[in-house]
Amino acid sequence: MCIALPGKIARIFGSALLPMATVDYGDMTKECCLAYVPEATVGDYVIVQGGFAISLLETHEALQILAAFREIGLLDTRPDATAPASLGERCTS
Amino acid sequence: MSATRTIRLDQVVDGVGTRVVVKLDHRGGVEDAWLALDGLPRVEELLRGRPIRIVPTLVERLCGICPVAHHLAGVRALDQLTGLGAITPTAQAVRSLVHHGDVLRTHARHLATVDADRALALEAFARQVVTAAAGPGHFPQCAVPGGVVSAVTVAQRDALRDDVDQAMDHALGLVAELEGGHDRSRLPAFTGYDVALVGADGTLDLYGEHLRAVSADGSVLLAAATPEQWPDLVAESRPGATASRPYLRAVGAEQGRYRVGPIAQLRVGTHLSTPRAEQARQRWAARDAGATWARAVVALHALEVISALTDLPELVTGPLLAPAPVAPGIGRSGARATGWVDGARGLLVHTYQVGKRDELIDARITTPTAQNERWLAALLKTVTAEHTASYTRNGPPLPHELHAAMEAAVREADPCLPCTSQPLNAMDLALTVLDAQGDPVASWEAGHSGTSPATTASAPLGAQPCA
Numbered sequence: 001m002c003i004a005l006p007g008k009i010a011r012i013f014g015s016a017l018l019p020m021a022t023v024d025y026g027d028m029t030k031e032c033c034l035a036y037v038p039e040a041t042v043g044d045y046v047i048v049q050g051g052f053a054i055s056l057l058e059t060h061e062a063l064q065i066l067a068a069f070r071e072i073g074l075l076d077t078r079p080d081a082t083a084p085a086s087l088g089e090r091c092t093s
Numbered sequence: 094m095s096a097t098r099t100i101r102l103d104q105v106v107d108g109v110g111t112r113v114v115v116k117l118d119h120r121g122g123v124e125d126a127w128l129a130l131d132g133l134p135r136v137e138e139l140l141r142g143r144p145i146r147i148v149p150t151l152v153e154r155l156c157g158i159c160p161v162a163h164h165l166a167g168v169r170a171l172d173q174l175t176g177l178g179a180i181t182p183t184a185q186a187v188r189s190l191v192h193h194g195d196v197l198r199t200h201a202r203h204l205a206t207v208d209a210d211r212a213l214a215l216e217a218f219a220r221q222v223v224t225a226a227a228g229p230g231h232f233p234q235c236a237v238p239g240g241v242v243s244a245v246t247v248a249q250r251d252a253l254r255d256d257v258d259q260a261m262d263h264a265l266g267l268v269a270e271l272e273g274g275h276d277r278s279r280l281p282a283f284t285g286y287d288v289a290l291v292g293a294d295g296t297l298d299l300y301g302e303h304l305r306a307v308s309a310d311g312s313v314l315l316a317a318a319t320p321e322q323w324p325d326l327v328a329e330s331r332p333g334a335t336a337s338r339p340y341l342r343a344v345g346a347e348q349g350r351y352r353v354g355p356i357a358q359l360r361v362g363t364h365l366s367t368p369r370a371e372q373a374r375q376r377w378a379a380r381d382a383g384a385t386w387a388r389a390v391v392a393l394h395a396l397e398v399i400s401a402l403t404d405l406p407e408l409v410t411g412p413l414l415a416p417a418p419v420a421p422g423i424g425r426s427g428a429r430a431t432g433w434v435d436g437a438r439g440l441l442v443h444t445y446q447v448g449k450r451d452e453l454i455d456a457r458i459t460t461p462t463a464q465n466e467r468w469l470a471a472l473l474k475t476v477t478a479e480h481t482a483s484y485t486r487n488g489p490p491l492p493h494e495l496h497a498a499m500e501a502a503v504r505e506a507d508p509c510l511p512c513t514s515q516p517l518n519a520m521d522l523a524l525t526v527l528d529a530q531g532d533p534v535a536s537w538e539a540g541h542s543g544t545s546p547a548t549t550a551s552a553p554l555g556a557q558p559c560a
Contacts, residue, residue, distance in 0.1 A: 002133060002462065002509040004157045036202075047157050047231075050511035050521065054202075055157070061231045068154035072139035 005069065006045040006062040009053075023048060111512040112523040113499050115477045115484065119529045122481060126473035128508065129525075130335040130466060137456040145174065145445055145453045146238075152443070152458065153232060158509055161195035161223065161233050162436035165300070166443040168236040169432025173320065174447055177239030183411035184240040187226050189300045190402050191235050192434055193395040194222030196299055199437035200355075200392035203507075204267050206517045207385070211263040211270075215392070218260040222399055225249035240414035247409050257400045261369075264393045268373045271386045280383060280505055281475045283468055284309050285350035286341060287357035290435040291317065296366045297358050299395065299435040305361050306341060306351065314343060320431035323442060327459070336466045339459060352468040353439025353461050354507065355387035367397035384505045388437075429455075438507055440464060462508040469506035476502050484526045484535055491524060491537040499524070 007023035007030065014020035019034040023046060032048045034040050037056045045062035046053035057065075111128060118124040136155055140148055149167025153160040165188060172178045180188075198219035205212040225245050227233035235241055286308050290301035295316065303317035304326070318326055330338035330346050341349035351357075359378070365371040370393040377390050402408055429446040439461035446455035476498035483492045500520040507513055512520045526535040 002158050002460075003136070003155045006157070048511075049158065050514035052514050054514055055231055057231050064232065065154045065157055068151050071143070071151060072136065072155070074139070 004047045006047055006057050006065050009040055009042050009044050009046060012042055111510050112525060113473055114525050116527045117529055123474055123478040126477045127470040133335045135335055137458055140453055140456050142452050145447050145451055148445060148453050160231060161191060162434050162441045164233045165192055165236055165434045166432045166441050168238060170430045170443045170445050171238040173430035174428060175238045177415045180240050180415050181412045182407040183244050183413055186402055186405050186408040187241045187244060188236055190399060191223055191226035191233060192300045193398045194219050194226060196437045197392050197395040198223060200388045203388050207267055208270055211266050215260055215263045218256055222253060225253060244410060245408050250403055250409050253403050260396055264396050268389045268393055271389050272376060280472055283352055285352060286314060287360045288351045288353050288440060289358045289361040291362055296362045296364060307361050320433055323431040323444060337463050338467055339464055350467045353464045355391045356384055357439060358391055358435060359387050365394050367394050370394035370397055438509060465506045469502060472502035472505060496522060
């Protein structure tokens with residue numbers, strides 16, 4: 001199943017034709033294109049697929065996703081863990 | 094006992110580049126090819142023990158790419174478990190509206206490669222539809238067991254009526270552009286079954302209650318199967334694997350291979366119930382065209398359904414919930430129920446089994462990606478077999494013709510993977526070639542088309558397909 005974590009836009013750069021962003025996932029960052037969600041601003045949460053932000057989320061929706069990951073043990077909730085990036089090693093298949 | 098493994102952060106955060114694996118035979122020809130899906134997890138095991146009422150919500154948040162389809166399939170399963178299966182006309186209309194809006198939205202995004210302006214206009218209308226039925230958020234506020242949380246407001250309904258004709262022009266325009274410039278599909282024909290949902294009359298119904306399976310020569314294997322029959326209809330060749338290779342039990346693991354999605358949706362019934370899309374379907378069938386054109390026809394069908402729904406009085410008024418059953422509750426311990434929808438990528442099925450304390454004790458989520466994996470493997474085997482000379486050249490870059498052929502195959506089957514969101518001719522594909530013993534002999538990494546020594550190939554290659 002395709003699963004996706006939301007990331008928070010830390011920086012926007014590029015041009016109006018090709019807006020780009022640096023997205024923060026806690027332990028790591030990724031760069032993506034904002035062409036599908038040009039209205040996005042710094043601080044917004046997005047879901048990124050294939051280098052493109054495909055969905056813009058409200059903050060409470062992003063937190064709901066993170067809560068779902070925690071609920072099934074895919075996010076590390078130890079006090080020293082840096083949410084949302086520290087994934088547990090509990091996925092079974 | 095289940096195995097435990099690590100999910101890598103970079104597989105969850107925008108995935109890894111998608112890898113095609115080619116296995117050669119002793120003479121250097123292609124014996125098999127497949128897309129490595131094993132980096133993707135299955136979550137069913139992790140859902141066990143959770144209160145069954147929250148399971149659909151959990152799944153739609155975990156799979157944030159297709160929240161509407163998971164929402165509806167999961168709640169339909171809960172409809173059955175709670176004894177509230179017969180929903181009201183208003184609930185049926187609102188759920189159907191959000192589902193067809195979601196299908197239209199997804200197809201419109203794909204069709205941006207055909208005409209970006211028309212596709213974006215259509216996508217904006219589809220968003221308006223989904224918002225009217227399920228609110229403006231990323232996650233739908235729509236279905237609950239036995240009904241829906243609200244009807245569409247009169248103002249929203251009227252706004253949709255005002256805008257639907259313009260959306261229809263764009264949908265018809267996209268179909269016309271494909272008809273005007275499209276050659277016959279160069280990809281090989283699929284010899285397995287096509288599976289899609291239908292209504293009581295046997296015509297395509299993306300929110301239908303019956304499942305139909307038709308062979309490549311058009312003979313009907315299943316005319317109108319019900320959700321309760323699902324566990325007896327389909328089994329997995331590799332239970333628990335991401336590439337689980339589901340098949341139709343009635344004809345066995347090999348003969349029972351099938352596909353879902355736009356092509357199956359257009360092939361499975363005798364005709365479409367909506368007139369403009371039916372005319373377009375006939376032209377599509379006459380040209381033996383592929384999936385992109387099929388998406389445009391299904392999008393047109395979804396739009397016609399949406400237009401018809403806006404004429405129904407029950408869309409804006411009427412009871413939202415079915416009457417409570419005589420014995421309310423989640424059903425008896427051990428009860429099993431299935432909910433399904435036929436989405437933009439094809440059939441999505443949720444099956445739940447409930448325990449003594451209304452907790453989930455078993456689940457099976459059957460995705461379009463898993464159901465189409467075998468079809469995609471057949472496409473990849475054909476297209477990679479035409480490029481065997483490339484596999485011994487072992488030098489960058491990945492030959493353009495080979496990359497283009499693999500990308501065309503992946504886009505045809507359209508797995509729910511990050512690579513399918515990438516622009517045309519820019520899909521991030523990696524390729525690993527295995528010799529007849531299964532040892533890597535060449536590898537091209539995604540993103541930079543360079544070669545790497547065979548021994549450094551580290552991405553999951555996936556299990557070898559079944560013979």
